[in-house]
Amino acid sequence: MFNIVNVNYYIICFLGIVLCNFYDERKQKVDSKAERIFMCVSFILLTFVMMFRYTPYYADYVNYIAEYEKAAGMSLKDCFSTKAPLIFFINSKLNRYIENPQIFFILSGLFIMYVFFRWIYKYSINKYISVITFVGLLYYSISMNIVRQYLAIAIILLAYEILMKKFHTKSVKILLFITVVGIACLVHTSAVVGLSLLLLNAIPIPKSSGKVFVLYIFMYLTMGRIIEIALPLFYSSYDEGETYGTESANIMGIVIPVGIIILAWIYRLYLKEDKILVNAAMLAGIFRIYSAVGMLIIARAAEYLSVFYILLIPKLVECVLKKFNYRSRTIIAIFFIGIYYMGMVLMHKVNYVNSFKFLF
Numbered sequence: 287m288f289n290i291v292n293v294n295y296y297i298i299c300f301l302g303i304v305l306c307n308f309y310d311e312r313k314q315k316v317d318s319k320a321e322r323i324f325m326c327v328s329f330i331l332l333t334f335v336m337m338f339r340y341t342p343y344y345a346d347y348v349n350y351i352a353e354y355e356k357a358a359g360m361s362l363k364d365c366f367s368t369k370a371p372l373i374f375f376i377n378s379k380l381n382r383y384i385e386n387p388q389i390f391f392i393l394s395g396l397f398i399m400y401v402f403f404r405w406i407y408k409y410s411i412n413k414y415i416s417v418i419t420f421v422g423l424l425y426y427s428i429s430m431n432i433v434r435q436y437l438a439i440a441i442i443l444l445a446y447e448i449l450m451k452k453f454h455t456k457s458v459k460i461l462l463f464i465t466v467v468g469i470a471c472l473v474h475t476s477a478v479v480g481l482s483l484l485l486l487n488a489i490p491i492p493k494s495s496g497k498v499f500v501l502y503i504f505m506y507l508t509m510g511r512i513i514e515i516a517l518p519l520f521y522s523s524y525d526e527g528e529t530y531g532t533e534s535a536n537i538m539g540i541v542i543p544v545g546i547i548i549l550a551w552i553y554r555l556y557l558k559e560d561k562i563l564v565n566a567a568m569l570a571g572i573f574r575i576y577s578a579v580g581m582l583i584i585a586r587a588a589e590y591l592s593v594f595y596i597l598l599i600p601k602l603v604e605c606v607l608k609k610f611n612y613r614s615r616t617i618i619a620i621f622f623i624g625i626y627y628m629g630m631v632l633m634h635k636v637n638y639v640n641s642f643k644f645l646f
Contacts, residue, residue: 287638287640288640289636289638289639289640290335290345290639291426291427291636291637291638291639292334292636294331294332294335294421295421295422295627297419298324298327298329298331298332298333298417298421299418299422299620299624301323301327302324302414302415302417302418302616302620303330303616303617303620305320305321305323305414305617306320306325306612306613306617307413307613308320309611309612309613311436311611311612311613314612316612320412321414322475323402324404324413324417324479325407325416327411328417329399329401329403330359330537330577332397332399332421332426333396333400335607335639335642336391336395336396336399336426336429336430337391337392337395337396337560338388338391338392338642338644339395339430339639339642339643339644340639340642340643341430341637341638341639342640343638344369344430344431344637346430346431346432346433347391350387350391350419350434351387351390353370353373353374353377353390353574354377354380354381354387354389354390355381355387355603356604357374357375357377357378357379357381358377358378358381359381360374360375360528361380363377363641369474369475369614370468370473370474371472371478372470372472372473373434373437373473374428375403376391377570380393384533385545386559386645386646388644389645390433391433392431392645394433394437396432397437397439397440398429398436398437399442401440401441401443401444402420402440402443402596403417404422405443405446405447406596406630408434408447409597410597410600411469411600411601411604411618412612412615412619414604414620415599415600415603415616415619415620415623416596416597416599417598417599418619418623419622419623420596421535421598421627422623422624422626422627423542423595423596423623423626423627424627424636425456425593425596426637427635427636427637428589429441430637430639431637432586432589433478434473434474435457435474435586435589437473437474437478438470438471438474438476438480438590439470439477439589439590439593440472440476441466441467441469441470441473441477442470442477442480442509442590443467443593444468445463445467445470445480445636446483446562447465448462448463448466449483449562450461452543460484460487461515463483463484464481467480469599476586476587477589477590479590479592481588481589482560482569482593483566486561486562486565486566486569487561487562487565488561489561489565490558490561490579491554491555491557491558491561491564491565492555493555499602508520543567543571543574543575543588543592544571544575544594545568546567546571546595546598546599546602547567547568547571548603550564550567550568550598550602551584553602553605553606556605557601557605560597560598561564562594562602563594563597563598564598566591566592566597566598567594567598568596569591570588570591570592570594572594573585573587573588573591576586599619600619603615603616603618603619608620621642623626
C-alpha cells in the first residue's frame with residue numbers, strides 16, 4: 287500500500303547517497319552546501335507529513351484530538367490537574383482562536399522537527415547518516431504516535447545543548463539545565479529521565495575492559511532498583527505499565543541497543559570525549575533489556591536516551607569503517623539502516639500516512 291512515510295525515506299536515502307559524493311577527499315572536507323541542501327529538503331519533506339498527517343485509524347491521533355477539544359475553557363488550575371499541564375494550557379489558549387485540532391499536530395510537528403534537525407545540524411559529524419538514522423530507526427515514525435513524549439524529548443535536547451555550552455559558573459549551568467528539564471516534565475512526566483544526563487556527563491569512560499564491565503553491571507542492577515521504586519510514582523499500578531506495547535516489539539527493540547553497546551565498548555577509547563553519547567547508549571540498552579523481560583513501559587524511558595544514537599551511530603561508523611573513505615562509509619551505513627527499515631516495514635512497524643488534513 288502507498289505510504290508517504292516510506293516514499294520520503296527512499297527520497298532522503300537517494301539524496302544522501304548522491305550528495306555525500308561531493309565530499310572533498312583531498313581536503314578531507316564535507317561540502318557544506320550539499321549538506322544544507324540535504325538537510326533542507328529532508329526537513330521540508332518530513333515536517334510537511336508530520337504537520338498535516340491525517341491518521342484517524344491510530345488511537346493516539348484520536349486521543350490528541352480529544353485532548354485538544356477537552357482543553358477548551360480549562361482554567362490554569364484544571365490544566366495543572368492533568369499529567370501534561372503545559373500542553374493543556376497551550377491548547378486551552380489556542381482553542382480561543384482555532385477550533386480545528388489539526389493546529390496541535392501542526393505546531394507540535396514543527397517544534398519537534400525543528401529541534402531535532404537543529405540538534406543534528408549542530409552536533410552530528412555525518413548529517414546524512416544522522417537524518418537517515420532518525421527516520422530509518424523509526425524515531426520519526428514513533429514521534430507521530432507519542433507526540434507529547436517527543437515534545438518532551440525535544441525539550442531535553444535543548445537541555446543537552448546547555449550541558450555542552452561553557453558557562454562562567456557551573457552552578458548556573460546546572461540550574462538552567464534543571465529548569466529546562468522541569469519544563470519538559472510539564473509536557474510529559476517521564477521527562478524526569480532527562481536529569482540522568484547530568485550523571486552520564488560526569489561518568490568518565492574507563493580505559494579497562496574490566497572496569498567497563500563492572501560499571502555496566504552496577505548500572506544494570508542499580509537501574510533495576512530505581513525502576514522498581516520510581517514506576518509507581520508515574521503509574522497508578524504496575525499493570526498499567528506492564529501492558530504498554532507488545533513484547534515482540536520490545537524484544538526487537540533490544541537488538542540495536544545491545545549492538546551499539548558492544549561497539550561502544552570496543553571503540554570506547556576513540557569515544558572518550560563523547561561521555562554522554564556512550565553512557566546514554568549504555569543506559570538506554572539497560573532500559574530496553576528491562577522492557578523486554580516484562581517491564582514494557584520502561585521502553586518509554588529508554589526513548590529519551592536512545593535518541594542519542596542519532597549522534598553516536600555516525601561516530602561508530604567512522605570507527606568501524608575507518609579504512610573506507612567518507613562516501614563509502616556513508617553509503618554502507620545507509621544500506622544497513624535501510625535493511626533494518628525494510629524489516630520494520632514488513633513487520634508493519636512504520637506509521638502509515640496516505641492523506642493530509644489542513645486548517646482550512
